[in-house]
Amino acid sequence: KNEVEQSPQNLTAQEGEFITINCSYSVGISALHWLQQHPGGGIVSLFMLSSGKKKHGRLIATINIQEKHSSLHITASHPRDSAVYICAVFWGSNYKLTFGKGTLLTVNP
Amino acid sequence: NAGVTQTPKFQVLKTGQSMTLQCAQDMNHNSMYWYRQDPGMGLRLIYYSASEGTTDKGEVPNGYNVSRLNKREFSLRLESAAPSQTSVYFCASSEADGLGYTFGSGTRLTVV
Numbered sequence: 771k772n773e774v775e776q777s778p779q780n781l782t783a784q785e786g787e788f789i790t791i792n793c794s795y796s797v798g799i800s801a802l803h804w805l806q807q808h809p810g811g812g813i814v815s816l817f818m819l820s821s822g823k824k825k826h827g828r829l830i831a832t833i834n835i836q837e838k839h840s841s842l843h844i845t846a847s848h849p850r851d852s853a854v855y856i857c858a859v860f861w862g863s864n865y866k867l868t869f870g871k872g873t874l875l876t877v878n879p
Numbered sequence: 880n881a882g883v884t885q886t887p888k889f890q891v892l893k894t895g896q897s898m899t900l901q902c903a904q905d906m907n908h909n910s911m912y913w914y915r916q917d918p919g920m921g922l923r924l925i926y927y928s929a930s931e932g933t934t935d936k937g938e939v940p941n942g943y944n945v946s947r948l949n950k951r952e953f954s955l956r957l958e959s960a961a962p963s964q965t966s967v968y969f970c971a972s973s974e975a976d977g978l979g980y981t982f983g984s985g986t987r988l989t990v991v
Binding site for chain 2 (some may be wrong): 784800801803805811812813815818856858860866867868869870871872
């Protein structure tokens, strides 16, 4: 069974700080998603990665397939970035996701 | 707006009642999924449908049934609701290669 571990569970930052959230998984995967969920809100897919690095605005996601590890970075964090960030993986020929438990990010002004 | 539409957004059931959660997507996706989200547990797959006409069990299927009515619609049925089914339910869809993963806004279900 593929386990997905995220760290930290909770993260508090000051506006403008550089944020890193980590995700590790136990077996080889086809690809990995980073998802964002605002309190009481829906879930949005930020990135899907199978190798290397992707960037969208202030968000950067990297994945190291050999080390079974991915990171999500937020540059120049802002209070509107406050949300739960969830790592999810899938493997093989089906696309059902296995999720980490999420990282609650709070960015204070 | 294109996306995944779930109904209802909120529901309270009494133990033993039945209900169906509806989900529809307008992105022409082949694959659709039902997940539940519980505090401390994260999201877990209930059932999925890789394509129209097929359905398969996920991690926590007990107490649920699904129907892939057509390519657009994938419903989740609780035949006899139990308090353990109190949760937030999310429907999602994706392209056949996992791209374009899109979630509905969720259904908050309470079983008393």
